[in-house]
Amino acid sequence: MAIGDANVGFTLTPQGRMRLIRLLDTFAEQLPQASAFLTDLAGRIVEIARKPVGVKLEEISALAAGCYASTHQLAGAFQEKNFALAFQHEDDRQVLVWPVGERALLVVLLRGVSALEDLEEKMEGPLGADLAAVVQEAREPLQSVPPPRIEPAEVPPEVRALERALTELIMDLQAKHPTGFTPEVSSRLLHAREDLARAIAGGDWPRAGELCASTRAWLGQVFPG
Amino acid sequence: MAILREATKEVICKIVYHGAGRSGKTTSLLHMNHRLAPGQRGQFITLETPTERTLFFDLLPVKVLAGGYSFRYLVFATPGQEYYHASRRLVLKGADAIVFVVDSQRERAQDNWESWELLEKNLKELGQRADALPLVIQYNKRDLPNAMPLEEAERRYNVRRSFSFPAIARTGQGVYETFLTAAKLALTRLSLPGAENAMGELFHSLVITEDDGDRLTKQLAKLNIESGATTSFLVEESSGIIASAGTLPAGDQEALGAILACNFMAAQELAGNLAGASFAGTVQRGRQWILRSMRVDQRRFVVTACGRGAASRKVRDAMLYARGALGAQLKMVDQMSPNRLRQAHEVFSSVTAIAVHELGKA
Ligand SMILES: Nc1nc2c(ncn2[C@@H]2O[C@H](COP(=O)(O)OP(=O)(O)O)[C@@H](O)[C@H]2O)c(=O)[nH]1
Numbered sequence A: 001m002a003i004g005d006a007n008v009g010f011t012l013t014p015q016g017r018m019r020l021i022r023l024l025d026t027f028a029e030q031l032p033q034a035s036a037f038l039t040d041l042a043g044r045i046v047e048i049a050r051k052p053v054g055v056k057l058e059e060i061s062a063l064a065a066g067c068y069a070s071t072h073q074l075a076g077a078f079q080e081k082n083f084a085l086a087f088q089h090e091d092d093r094q095v096l097v098w099p100v101g102e103r104a105l106l107v108v109l110l111r112g113v114s115a116l117e118d119l120e121e122k123m124e125g126p127l128g129a130d131l132a133a134v135v136q137e138a139r140e141p142l143q144s145v146p147p148p149r150i151e152p153a154e155v156p157p158e159v160r161a162l163e164r165a166l167t168e169l170i171m172d173l174q175a176k177h178p179t180g181f182t183p184e185v186s187s188r189l190l191h192a193r194e195d196l197a198r199a200i201a202g203g204d205w206p207r208a209g210e211l212c213a214s215t216r217a218w219l220g221q222v223f224p225g
Numbered sequence B: 001m002a003i004l005r006e007a008t009k010e011v012i013c014k015i016v017y018h019g020a021g022r023s024g025k026t027t028s029l030l031h032m033n034h035r036l037a038p039g040q041r042g043q044f045i046t047l048e049t050p051t052e053r054t055l056f057f058d059l060l061p062v063k064v065l066a067g068g069y070s071f072r073y074l075v076f077a078t079p080g081q082e083y084y085h086a087s088r089r090l091v092l093k094g095a096d097a098i099v100f101v102v103d104s105q106r107e108r109a110q111d112n113w114e115s116w117e118l119l120e121k122n123l124k125e126l127g128q129r130a131d132a133l134p135l136v137i138q139y140n141k142r143d144l145p146n147a148m149p150l151e152e153a154e155r156r157y158n159v160r161r162s163f164s165f166p167a168i169a170r171t172g173q174g175v176y177e178t179f180l181t182a183a184k185l186a187l188t189r190l191s192l193p194g195a196e197n198a199m200g201e202l203f204h205s206l207v208i209t210e211d212d213g214d215r216l217t218k219q220l221a222k223l224n225i226e227s228g229a230t231t232s233f234l235v236e237e238s239s240g241i242i243a244s245a246g247t248l249p250a251g252d253q254e255a256l257g258a259i260l261a262c263n264f265m266a267a268q269e270l271a272g273n274l275a276g277a278s279f280a281g282t283v284q285r286g287r288q289w290i291l292r293s294m295r296v297d298q299r300r301f302v303v304t305a306c307g308r309g310a311a312s313r314k315v316r317d318a319m320l321y322a323r324g325a326l327g328a329q330l331k332m333v334d335q336m337s338p339n340r341l342r343q344a345h346e347v348f349s350s351v352t353a354i355a356v357h358e359l360g361k362a
């Protein structure tokens, strides 16, 4: 496989990979005109058996992962642990997506009716158990824990009120004097906002208060009345 | 495209955050989620990888009451990575306003520009003129030392002289102002006579009267009886549930509608990738439930939730039948909507300011 293991959510041993290939092949072999592949939950392909021709496999697997992520949410809304997913075509072509051990997705492309029931049976039998075991034994890649994404500034209520009043004033003026916001005025406003954003992000409340007041005063001059 | 429901006086709008990967879209939504009071927001959903890369979409439903109306904003963020490009276009479908998030760091200049080009390209593919959609720009990461000067950012990215805001999504500055402006522009567009003419077919707004609502619900109730389904939904691809009948699952209906919609669109897009195959629908199977979806028309589909005992053929036939009836009904709604919207303009012009004022209180 051209895709390095660093790209996928887990790392297989060479033996694990061999077992995976064999299992995927067994799946595909037992279903009509099928190909089967395993992806991580982000849609990166780990292995393929009986690669289909003329389809953009990466696009399909990226979409399958997105679709599965939303299916998983849907299952939650219906108080289910997981949903298996099938896309059906007018010409009885089907795409099936099945979660494997909460870490991977099995995607099967095939022709035939009622394939979801077939696959369900297989997944619940020894074949499914073997597949789950292979995924289970794979190592997690080294994961760096991302830092918390938001660190909201605890803005004192009086500063927040000043900020809010300024925003309302500006929106009001923009509605009343749309042509008054010339490039010069807009540019100065942009800078005033940036200074205010930086003051608040830095927790400099007195400066934030001053900036609100001076911006108001300036706007009062530009738009008298 | 917005939905106005006359019976319940609800207005639903879609706002999409678009921008280069890691520019701060998800962070902006997280901040809004933090800032809004629980009554003003629905369930925050983020579909991302363990390393915080958006896989499909983020969604924050925002709600506010104003002038007797209930305004609901579905705030989406797109995935930035090229790998998920097919999903990105789906999220843009039917947007009422776009927030373009720029990563101010100098070394991201090219990425921002490429993301802008992608936005224009994706909208075009969806049949929507980009300059007809309200746009707000958020110059994000203004706290970083390598942020390009604002003048340069304006020159590079503000090609349409849109409203623009400096922001620091990590701590939250400028995020809410940006959103408020986008929310206001989306509503203002609805109150401009003729603005709808510039919208592509997938972006047209819908006005659903009480009668329409009743008829659609009746059709769905009939579908439940004939198929043995517990619940059925009629869903619009960009704005969620239009009508439903039966026992609804607990939880946020806005979020549920958006998930159903995105799920269906991704399934269809995926199916389209298999050469020559035309998409019929999806089946989702759990321990107790089976969900089936089937397309009704270009923008809508119907979903049933049945217990595992229900006979698939019976459900399928009932859905096929309901699809025809629902499609005919929707066709009428589509035809009447532009006129109805024109009549609603006055309402919009008077409540927009109140709605924005109420939102501003967060
Ligand atoms: N310094 C700084 N970092 C930010 C800011 N906004 C977002 N980030 C960080 O940028 C990274 C990517 O943000 P994310 O919201 O995931 O980007 P997305 O791909 O656009 O959704 C995260 O680590 C954030 O913490 C900001 O205003 N300043």
Ligand SMILES: [Mg+2]
Pocket: B022, B025, B026, B027, B052, B053, B054, B077, B078, B079, B080
């Ligand atoms: Mg993101």
